[in-house]
Amino acid sequence: MLELHNISLSVLRDGENQSLLENIHFSVPSGHLLAIVGPSGCGKTTLMKTIAGLKEEDTGEILWQGRNLAEDGDLHPSELGYVPQFSIAHELLTIEECVTSAITLRTRQNDDESATALLDQTLKSTGLTALRDRQVKILSGGQKRRLGLALEIVTQPTLLLCDEVTSGLDPKSEREITQLLHDLARADRNRIVINVTHNLGNLSLYDTVLVLHEGRVIYHGPPRALAHYFSVEHAEDIYPKLARRSAERWADSWDRHRDAYYATYELAPPGTLEPIDKPKIVSDREPGKISLPKAKAPSIEDDEDSQSPPPVEPQETKPHHKRKHHRHEVDEAHELPGFLTQTIELLTRRWTIFWRDRSQLWLQLAMLLGFPLLVVIFGFEGIPQVRTLSQRADANFIVEAQERSAHLQSQLNAGGLVSGLILMQIVLVTLMASNNAAREIASERDILERERLGGLSSSAYITSKVLFLGGFVVAQTVWMGLFVELLCHGIPGSLLIKLLLLLLSSAAMSAICLGISALMRTPEKATILSIYLVGFQLPLSGAVLALPKSIEPLAQPFIAAYWGWSGSLSTMKATAFYDAVRQVTTTTLAPWNIAAFVLLLHIIIGLALAYIGTKRTQWD
Ligand SMILES: Nc1ncnc2c1ncn2[C@@H]1O[C@H](COP(=O)(O)OP(=O)(O)OP(=O)(O)O)[C@@H](O)[C@H]1O
Numbered sequence: 001m002l003e004l005h006n007i008s009l010s011v012l013r014d015g016e017n018q019s020l021l022e023n024i025h026f027s028v029p030s031g032h033l034l035a036i037v038g039p040s041g042c043g044k045t046t047l048m049k050t051i052a053g054l055k056e057e058d059t060g061e062i063l064w065q066g067r068n069l070a071e072d073g074d075l076h077p078s079e080l081g082y083v084p085q086f087s088i089a090h091e092l093l094t095i096e097e098c099v100t101s102a103i104t105l106r107t108r109q110n111d112d113e114s115a116t117a118l119l120d121q122t123l124k125s126t127g128l129t130a131l132r133d134r135q136v137k138i139l140s141g142g143q144k145r146r147l148g149l150a151l152e153i154v155t156q157p158t159l160l161l162c163d164e165v166t167s168g169l170d171p172k173s174e175r176e177i178t179q180l181l182h183d184l185a186r187a188d189r190n191r192i193v194i195n196v197t198h199n200l201g202n203l204s205l206y207d208t209v210l211v212l213h214e215g216r217v218i219y220h221g222p223p224r225a226l227a228h229y230f231s232v233e234h235a236e237d238i239y240p241k242l243a244r245r246s247a248e249r250w251a252d253s254w255d256r257h258r259d260a261y262y263a264t265y266e267l268a269p270p271g272t273l274e275p276i277d278k279p280k281i282v283s284d285r286e287p288g289k290i291s292l293p294k295a296k297a298p299s300i301e302d303d304e305d306s307q308s309p310p311p312v313e314p315q316e317t318k319p320h321h322k323r324k325h326h327r328h329e330v331d332e333a334h335e336l337p338g339f340l341t342q343t344i345e346l347l348t349r350r351w352t353i354f355w356r357d358r359s360q361l362w363l364q365l366a367m368l369l370g371f372p373l374l375v376v377i378f379g380f381e382g383i384p385q386v387r388t389l390s391q392r393a394d395a396n397f398i399v400e401a402q403e404r405s406a407h408l409q410s411q412l413n414a415g416g417l418v419s420g421l422i423l424m425q426i427v428l429v430t431l432m433a434s435n436n437a438a439r440e441i442a443s444e445r446d447i448l449e450r451e452r453l454g455g456l457s458s459s460a461y462i463t464s465k466v467l468f469l470g471g472f473v474v475a476q477t478v479w480m481g482l483f484v485e486l487l488c489h490g491i492p493g494s495l496l497i498k499l500l501l502l503l504l505s506s507a508a509m510s511a512i513c514l515g516i517s518a519l520m521r522t523p524e525k526a527t528i529l530s531i532y533l534v535g536f537q538l539p540l541s542g543a544v545l546a547l548p549k550s551i552e553p554l555a556q557p558f559i560a561a562y563w564g565w566s567g568s569l570s571t572m573k574a575t576a577f578y579d580a581v582r583q584v585t586t587t588t589l590a591p592w593n594i595a596a597f598v599l600l601l602h603i604i605i606g607l608a609l610a611y612i613g614t615k616r617t618q619w620d
Pocket residue numbers: 011013020038039040041042043044045046047620
């Protein structure tokens with residue numbers, strides 16, 4: 001049984017407290033299919049999210065199978081299925097791959113056979129068997145909704161919350177999906193299925209209907225009694241009638257009639273109400289199904305005379321406990337898969353999507369091969385040697401001056417080229433890194449939210465991203481470093497350390513952009529912010545123009561390109577090129593080990609931001 005006791009929720013909007021849910025009070029027996037209906041904006045989604053634990057009620061309590069969720073912890077991910085308003089799955093995966101992925105991420109299977117059996121059974125019960133090889137991007141609205149359901153029922157949840165899975169469909173598809181919800185509710189005597197719907201004309205398959213109006217419950221009972229309660233001929237006529245009274249008055253009326261209806265239709269927990277006019281219950285009735293009483297339940301007409309309803313007795317308010325987001329323990333069969341299983345599944349799935357995304361594939365190839373070429377055209381002829389300055393003081397002043405000038409010129413040429421080649425490599429790998437990471441989380445945020453509610457571990461998610469992006473970081477930097485080194489006939493300094501700094505610069509930018517991606521609400525915002533970040537690397541690195549000495553220490557810590565560039569140049573200290581570089585820039589050059597350490601800090605900060613952003617719910 002699901003019980004909501006006096007749930008209220010408000011938000012602060014324009015400095016004022018606005019109530020979204022007001023004193024919501026109802027209960028639903030097990031094995032039951034409930035429809036939540038009401039005009040747009042009345043709070044249906046808010047109510048579903050509150051039950052799911054995605055929004056926290058201000059007052060009241062929610063009891064699930066007698067367990068107070070505020071005190072005893074949220075529903076376990078395997079107990080809860082939440083099908084959001086808009087179906088969300090990876091467009092490039094097939095139905096079978098999506099469901100298989102949900103099974104791997106959410107359930108523990110003993111062997112491949114049991115996983116395959118669960119897959120087949122899930123596809124069969126949602127009517128998707130014939131479509132199993134079809135990619136999500138070409139599914140119709142109804143098929144996508146079936147898939148949304150399939151992804152949630154793999155754990156056999158006892159509480160299945162569906163937000164408008166039947167809306168916007170043709171009558172046949174709507175009927176089929178409602179039938180499916182009905183069958184799911186009947187398939188397990190402990191299960192409750194709740195569906196938000198707009199269609200008041202197709203409620204016969206539901207056991208009860210709850211009507212919400214401006215955040216208040218104004219009716220909860222069987223669909224057949226709906227028209228009677230509102231004194232209308234057809235259920236569809238209810239919405240126009242709602243405007244005739246204030247939501248408060250509708251709710252007051254329902255408060256007066258609720259107990260009678262609950263007793264009549266056995267909707268209250270046993271022992272909490274004195275049944276009036278108790279209906280005859282057939283002993284072998286289906287679970288959750290209710291039978292109408294012979295005697296007529298009161299209707300709203302009975303209230304019509306009373307212009308102002310009697311004030312509702314103030315309820316005794318219990319102290320409200322903050323909803324604890326620890327999870328209720330479940331038996332072994334419902335335990336979630338481990339960290340490693342989830343990480344491997346997410347990584348495999350990500351690579352599958354990457355190989356199928358042709359435009360991404362070509363873009364990656366173009367960058368991988370094209371960017372190093374861009375660097376090489378400047379150093380194809382090799383790095384010019386720095387002329388050595390004769391130690392012997394020449395008696396001829398003019399010859400000595402000419403020699404000094406030639407030496408300086410060779411220093412400027414070599415220093416400028418070496419510094420430029422190093423900087424270009426760093427900036428281009430950071431550009432590739434930002435392109436790889438900026439959309440990585442933001443573009444699949446909805447899927448992440450759904451999967452996190454289903455028990456996906458944030459650590460497994462971030463680890464899979466690190467491994468996926470890590471592959472690009474290694475491939476792009478090693479190829480860039482070796483290709484440029486080879487075609488420019490060797491760039492001064494230790495190749496190994498330069499490669500390490502190139503790798504760390506790319507990893508630092510990937511991590512920071514991943515953090516941005518996890519914190520931003522849309523992929524567009526994440527992309528723009530990441531592009532700005534890369535754009536600032538060049539001017540603020542101090543490699544092109546030295547920053548004023550007072551600004552240098554303030555800006556440098558945040559600029560990955562500075563550390564990659566200056567650390568690489570520092571490895572040339574033993575060569576004449578170091579002095580040559582010092583001729584072209586007055587920017588302080590950091591030792592390579594300090595540079596590597598700072599880049600490592602960037603990586604840690606970026607990943608910490610990504611973790612925090614992943615943990616923070618963004619359902620709204
Ligand atoms: N986070 C929020 N901050 C402020 N107002 C909110 C927030 N979430 C929802 N609302 C408001 O609460 C009201 C109820 O929203 P909700 O999405 O629950 O309605 P609904 O009944 O599901 O609507 P629809 O049928 O159109 O989907 C709306 O007026 C909405 O603008």
